[in-house]
Amino acid sequence: MIEIKKILLPTDFSEPAQEATQYAVELAKKFNAKLYLLNVIEDPVVYMPMFESYALPPKEDFEEFAKTRLDNWILDEDKGDLEIETHWVHGNPFVDILKFSKREEVDLIIVGTHGRSLAAHLLLGSVAEKVVRKASCPVLTVRPKGHQFIHPESEE
Template identity: 45%
Template sequence: MIRLDRILVPVDFSECSTSAQKYGVALAERFGAEIHLIHVLQDLVALSPEPGLTFPPPGEYLQELKESADRSLARLPSADDGNATEQPIVREVIHGTPFLEIIRYAKTHDIDLIVLGTHGRGGLAHALLGSVAEKVVRKAGCPVLTIRPEGHQFVMP
Protein backbone atom coordinates (compact mmCIF):
# COMPACT_ATOMS: atom_id res chain seq x y z
CA MET A 1 0.00 0.00 0.00
CA ILE A 2 1.23 3.48 -0.80
CA ARG A 3 1.87 5.62 2.26
CA LEU A 4 2.47 9.35 2.02
CA ASP A 5 3.28 11.13 5.27
CA ARG A 6 5.13 14.18 3.92
CA ILE A 7 4.55 15.87 0.55
CA LEU A 8 6.91 18.58 -0.69
CA VAL A 9 5.58 21.28 -3.02
CA PRO A 10 8.29 23.71 -4.17
CA VAL A 11 6.73 27.13 -4.82
CA ASP A 12 7.87 29.88 -7.19
CA PHE A 13 4.55 31.79 -7.07
CA SER A 14 3.81 31.09 -10.76
CA GLU A 15 0.69 29.60 -12.36
CA CYS A 16 2.58 26.32 -12.68
CA SER A 17 3.30 26.38 -8.97
CA THR A 18 -0.38 27.02 -8.17
CA SER A 19 -1.35 23.98 -10.25
CA ALA A 20 1.17 21.84 -8.38
CA GLN A 21 -0.21 23.11 -5.06
CA LYS A 22 -3.70 21.88 -6.02
CA TYR A 23 -2.34 18.38 -6.54
CA GLY A 24 -0.16 18.51 -3.42
CA VAL A 25 -3.07 19.64 -1.26
CA ALA A 26 -5.46 17.06 -2.77
CA LEU A 27 -2.97 14.25 -2.17
CA ALA A 28 -2.24 15.46 1.36
CA GLU A 29 -5.96 15.51 2.13
CA ARG A 30 -6.41 12.02 0.69
CA PHE A 31 -3.45 10.50 2.57
CA GLY A 32 -3.55 12.66 5.71
CA ALA A 33 -0.06 13.90 4.87
CA GLU A 34 1.88 16.90 6.09
CA ILE A 35 2.52 19.49 3.35
CA HIS A 36 5.92 21.13 3.00
CA LEU A 37 5.90 24.35 0.97
CA ILE A 38 9.34 25.72 0.16
CA HIS A 39 10.52 28.64 -1.91
CA VAL A 40 14.13 28.75 -3.05
CA LEU A 41 15.71 32.15 -3.48
CA GLN A 42 18.04 31.58 -6.38
CA ASP A 43 21.66 32.60 -5.95
CA LEU A 44 21.76 36.06 -7.47
CA VAL A 45 25.15 37.16 -8.67
CA ALA A 46 25.91 40.26 -10.69
CA LEU A 47 28.66 39.47 -13.16
CA SER A 48 31.43 41.98 -13.66
CA PRO A 49 32.82 42.86 -17.08
CA GLU A 50 36.05 41.12 -16.07
CA PRO A 51 35.95 37.33 -16.35
CA GLY A 52 36.10 35.52 -13.05
CA LEU A 53 35.00 38.45 -10.87
CA THR A 54 31.54 38.37 -9.36
CA PHE A 55 29.75 40.68 -6.95
CA PRO A 56 26.91 39.35 -4.81
CA PRO A 57 23.91 41.64 -4.28
CA PRO A 58 23.90 43.70 -1.05
CA GLY A 59 22.73 41.91 2.11
CA GLU A 60 19.72 44.19 2.60
CA TYR A 61 18.40 43.26 -0.84
CA LEU A 62 18.62 39.54 -0.05
CA GLN A 63 16.91 40.12 3.30
CA GLU A 64 14.08 42.03 1.59
CA LEU A 65 13.65 39.20 -0.93
CA LYS A 66 13.49 36.64 1.88
CA GLU A 67 10.96 38.67 3.87
CA SER A 68 8.78 39.14 0.79
CA ALA A 69 8.93 35.41 0.02
CA ASP A 70 8.11 34.58 3.67
CA ARG A 71 5.01 36.82 3.51
CA SER A 72 3.86 35.33 0.21
CA LEU A 73 4.47 31.77 1.38
CA ALA A 74 2.51 32.41 4.61
CA ARG A 75 -0.61 33.05 2.50
CA LEU A 76 -0.38 29.64 0.81
CA PRO A 77 -2.27 27.48 0.26
CA SER A 78 -5.15 29.86 -0.20
CA ALA A 79 -8.91 29.45 -0.31
CA ASP A 80 -8.86 32.06 -3.09
CA ASP A 81 -7.18 29.62 -5.46
CA GLY A 82 -9.08 26.56 -4.18
CA ASN A 83 -6.15 25.14 -2.24
CA ALA A 84 -7.30 25.58 1.39
CA THR A 85 -6.54 22.62 3.63
CA GLU A 86 -6.71 21.49 7.24
CA GLN A 87 -3.54 19.39 6.87
CA PRO A 88 -0.41 20.49 8.76
CA ILE A 89 1.80 22.80 6.68
CA VAL A 90 5.52 23.47 7.01
CA ARG A 91 6.75 26.59 5.19
CA GLU A 92 10.37 27.50 4.54
CA VAL A 93 12.35 29.94 2.40
CA ILE A 94 15.78 28.66 1.40
CA HIS A 95 18.67 30.36 -0.37
CA GLY A 96 20.56 28.45 -3.06
CA THR A 97 20.29 26.68 -6.39
CA PRO A 98 16.65 25.56 -6.77
CA PHE A 99 17.05 21.95 -7.90
CA LEU A 100 19.84 21.26 -5.39
CA GLU A 101 17.92 22.78 -2.48
CA ILE A 102 14.72 20.91 -3.39
CA ILE A 103 16.58 17.60 -3.45
CA ARG A 104 18.48 18.42 -0.26
CA TYR A 105 15.27 19.43 1.56
CA ALA A 106 13.49 16.25 0.44
CA LYS A 107 16.30 14.08 1.73
CA THR A 108 16.75 15.97 5.01
CA HIS A 109 13.02 15.98 5.83
CA ASP A 110 12.31 12.40 4.70
CA ILE A 111 9.82 13.54 2.03
CA ASP A 112 7.70 10.78 0.46
CA LEU A 113 6.61 12.67 -2.69
CA ILE A 114 7.61 15.87 -4.47
CA VAL A 115 4.84 17.60 -6.43
CA LEU A 116 6.43 20.08 -8.80
CA GLY A 117 5.03 22.47 -11.37
CA THR A 118 6.75 22.58 -14.73
CA HIS A 119 6.72 25.42 -17.22
CA GLY A 120 6.94 23.02 -20.16
CA ARG A 121 9.57 25.09 -21.95
CA GLY A 122 11.13 23.46 -24.94
CA GLY A 123 13.77 24.12 -27.52
CA LEU A 124 16.16 27.01 -26.97
CA ALA A 125 14.64 28.19 -23.66
CA HIS A 126 15.09 24.71 -22.20
CA ALA A 127 18.63 24.40 -23.57
CA LEU A 128 19.67 27.78 -22.15
CA LEU A 129 17.82 27.76 -18.84
CA GLY A 130 17.71 24.05 -18.12
CA SER A 131 14.79 22.59 -16.25
CA VAL A 132 14.53 22.53 -12.48
CA ALA A 133 11.79 19.91 -12.78
CA GLU A 134 13.90 17.69 -15.03
CA LYS A 135 16.89 17.87 -12.69
CA VAL A 136 14.72 17.10 -9.66
CA VAL A 137 13.13 14.12 -11.43
CA ARG A 138 16.57 12.75 -12.33
CA LYS A 139 18.23 13.29 -8.95
CA ALA A 140 15.51 13.01 -6.26
CA GLY A 141 15.55 10.04 -3.92
CA CYS A 142 11.74 9.86 -3.84
CA PRO A 143 8.95 9.88 -6.46
CA VAL A 144 8.30 13.18 -8.25
CA LEU A 145 4.97 14.17 -9.75
CA THR A 146 5.30 16.93 -12.34
CA ILE A 147 2.30 19.11 -13.15
CA ARG A 148 1.78 21.26 -16.22
CA PRO A 149 -0.79 24.04 -15.87
CA GLU A 150 -2.47 23.31 -19.21
CA GLY A 151 -3.99 20.08 -20.43
CA HIS A 152 -5.99 17.39 -18.67
CA GLN A 153 -6.41 17.90 -14.92
CA PHE A 154 -7.34 15.21 -12.41
CA VAL A 155 -8.21 17.50 -9.51
CA MET A 156 -11.83 18.59 -9.31
CA PRO A 157 -12.29 22.38 -9.54
Protein backbone atom coordinates in the same frame (compact mmCIF):
# COMPACT_ATOMS: atom_id res chain seq x y z
CA MET B 1 -0.25 -0.22 -0.08
CA ILE B 2 1.17 3.19 -0.89
CA GLU B 3 1.67 5.45 2.11
CA ILE B 4 2.40 9.11 1.64
CA LYS B 5 3.09 10.89 4.92
CA LYS B 6 5.18 13.85 3.74
CA ILE B 7 4.74 15.87 0.55
CA LEU B 8 7.12 18.58 -0.62
CA LEU B 9 5.84 21.40 -2.80
CA PRO B 10 8.71 23.61 -3.98
CA THR B 11 7.37 26.91 -5.27
CA ASP B 12 8.76 29.83 -7.21
CA PHE B 13 5.33 31.52 -6.97
CA SER B 14 4.66 31.04 -10.70
CA GLU B 15 1.55 29.83 -12.54
CA PRO B 16 2.94 26.28 -12.85
CA ALA B 17 3.57 26.30 -9.09
CA GLN B 18 -0.06 27.34 -8.52
CA GLU B 19 -1.26 24.37 -10.56
CA ALA B 20 1.05 22.03 -8.66
CA THR B 21 -0.33 23.45 -5.41
CA GLN B 22 -3.81 22.17 -6.24
CA TYR B 23 -2.44 18.64 -6.58
CA ALA B 24 -0.32 18.93 -3.44
CA VAL B 25 -3.25 20.12 -1.33
CA GLU B 26 -5.63 17.44 -2.63
CA LEU B 27 -3.12 14.61 -2.24
CA ALA B 28 -2.10 15.80 1.23
CA LYS B 29 -5.79 15.73 2.23
CA LYS B 30 -6.41 12.29 0.70
CA PHE B 31 -3.36 10.74 2.37
CA ASN B 32 -3.53 12.85 5.55
CA ALA B 33 0.05 13.85 4.79
CA LYS B 34 2.13 16.73 6.09
CA LEU B 35 2.71 19.35 3.38
CA TYR B 36 5.99 21.24 3.17
CA LEU B 37 6.11 24.45 1.14
CA LEU B 38 9.63 25.41 0.09
CA ASN B 39 10.93 28.49 -1.69
CA VAL B 40 14.56 28.60 -2.75
CA ILE B 41 15.80 32.19 -2.96
CA GLU B 42 18.31 32.43 -5.77
CA ASP B 43 21.00 35.09 -5.85
CA PRO B 44 19.55 37.68 -8.29
CA VAL B 45 22.95 38.12 -9.95
CA VAL B 46 22.69 34.54 -11.22
CA TYR B 47 19.68 35.26 -13.40
CA MET B 48 19.78 39.07 -13.69
CA PRO B 49 23.38 40.10 -14.45
CA MET B 50 22.32 43.75 -14.61
CA PHE B 51 22.31 43.72 -10.79
CA GLU B 52 26.09 43.48 -10.90
CA SER B 53 26.21 47.22 -11.57
CA TYR B 54 23.33 48.21 -9.25
CA ALA B 55 22.86 47.88 -5.53
CA LEU B 56 20.93 44.75 -4.65
CA PRO B 57 17.99 44.95 -2.29
CA PRO B 58 18.98 43.69 1.15
CA LYS B 59 18.88 39.93 1.72
CA GLU B 60 16.16 40.50 4.32
CA ASP B 61 13.83 41.90 1.62
CA PHE B 62 14.02 38.64 -0.33
CA GLU B 63 13.45 36.66 2.86
CA GLU B 64 10.45 38.77 3.91
CA PHE B 65 8.95 38.41 0.42
CA ALA B 66 9.37 34.62 0.54
CA LYS B 67 7.92 34.38 4.06
CA THR B 68 4.89 36.50 3.17
CA ARG B 69 4.18 34.62 -0.06
CA LEU B 70 4.60 31.20 1.58
CA ASP B 71 2.33 32.15 4.49
CA ASN B 72 -0.38 33.20 2.02
CA TRP B 73 0.25 30.68 -0.77
CA ILE B 74 -2.61 28.38 0.19
CA LEU B 75 -5.93 30.03 1.01
CA ASP B 76 -7.32 29.41 4.50
CA GLU B 77 -10.47 27.81 3.06
CA ASP B 78 -8.32 25.31 1.12
CA LYS B 79 -6.11 24.37 4.07
CA GLY B 80 -8.75 22.53 6.07
CA ASP B 81 -7.01 20.42 8.71
CA LEU B 82 -3.79 20.14 6.73
CA GLU B 83 -0.51 20.23 8.59
CA ILE B 84 1.57 22.72 6.60
CA GLU B 85 5.14 23.83 7.21
CA THR B 86 6.76 26.66 5.27
CA HIS B 87 10.48 26.98 4.62
CA TRP B 88 12.76 29.21 2.59
CA VAL B 89 16.46 28.88 1.93
CA HIS B 90 19.06 30.73 -0.10
CA GLY B 91 20.66 28.61 -2.78
CA ASN B 92 20.31 26.66 -5.98
CA PRO B 93 16.71 25.49 -6.54
CA PHE B 94 17.22 21.89 -7.64
CA VAL B 95 20.09 21.25 -5.21
CA ASP B 96 18.21 22.65 -2.23
CA ILE B 97 14.95 20.92 -3.16
CA LEU B 98 16.82 17.59 -3.16
CA LYS B 99 18.63 18.38 0.10
CA PHE B 100 15.36 19.32 1.79
CA SER B 101 13.55 16.22 0.53
CA LYS B 102 16.30 13.94 1.88
CA ARG B 103 16.61 15.72 5.21
CA GLU B 104 12.85 15.60 5.84
CA GLU B 105 12.48 12.09 4.34
CA VAL B 106 9.78 13.28 1.96
CA ASP B 107 7.63 10.62 0.29
CA LEU B 108 6.56 12.67 -2.74
CA ILE B 109 7.67 15.87 -4.44
CA ILE B 110 5.09 17.77 -6.48
CA VAL B 111 6.58 20.39 -8.75
CA GLY B 112 5.18 22.66 -11.44
CA THR B 113 6.94 22.74 -14.77
CA HIS B 114 6.96 25.62 -17.22
CA GLY B 115 6.86 23.36 -20.29
CA ARG B 116 9.41 25.45 -22.16
CA SER B 117 10.33 24.80 -25.76
CA LEU B 118 13.27 22.53 -26.51
CA ALA B 119 15.54 25.48 -27.33
CA ALA B 120 14.70 27.32 -24.11
CA HIS B 121 15.05 24.10 -22.16
CA LEU B 122 18.52 23.43 -23.59
CA LEU B 123 19.63 26.98 -22.77
CA LEU B 124 18.04 27.34 -19.34
CA GLY B 125 17.79 23.78 -18.13
CA SER B 126 14.87 22.68 -16.02
CA VAL B 127 14.66 22.54 -12.25
CA ALA B 128 11.78 20.08 -12.54
CA GLU B 129 13.74 17.78 -14.86
CA LYS B 130 16.78 17.80 -12.59
CA VAL B 131 14.61 17.03 -9.58
CA VAL B 132 12.94 14.14 -11.44
CA ARG B 133 16.31 12.69 -12.43
CA LYS B 134 18.01 13.04 -9.04
CA ALA B 135 15.28 12.71 -6.39
CA SER B 136 15.31 9.66 -4.17
CA CYS B 137 11.48 9.66 -3.98
CA PRO B 138 8.71 9.85 -6.59
CA VAL B 139 8.13 13.21 -8.28
CA LEU B 140 4.87 14.40 -9.79
CA THR B 141 5.33 17.15 -12.38
CA VAL B 142 2.38 19.36 -13.23
CA ARG B 143 2.10 21.44 -16.39
CA PRO B 144 -0.31 24.37 -16.24
CA LYS B 145 -1.83 23.62 -19.64
CA GLY B 146 -1.59 19.83 -19.52
CA HIS B 147 -4.16 17.13 -18.88
CA GLN B 148 -5.73 17.52 -15.46
CA PHE B 149 -7.30 14.84 -13.27
CA ILE B 150 -10.67 16.58 -13.21
CA HIS B 151 -13.64 14.54 -14.30
CA PRO B 152 -16.55 16.35 -16.00
CA GLU B 153 -19.08 15.29 -13.35
CA SER B 154 -16.88 16.73 -10.56
CA GLU B 155 -16.88 20.21 -12.16
CA GLU B 156 -20.59 20.75 -11.52
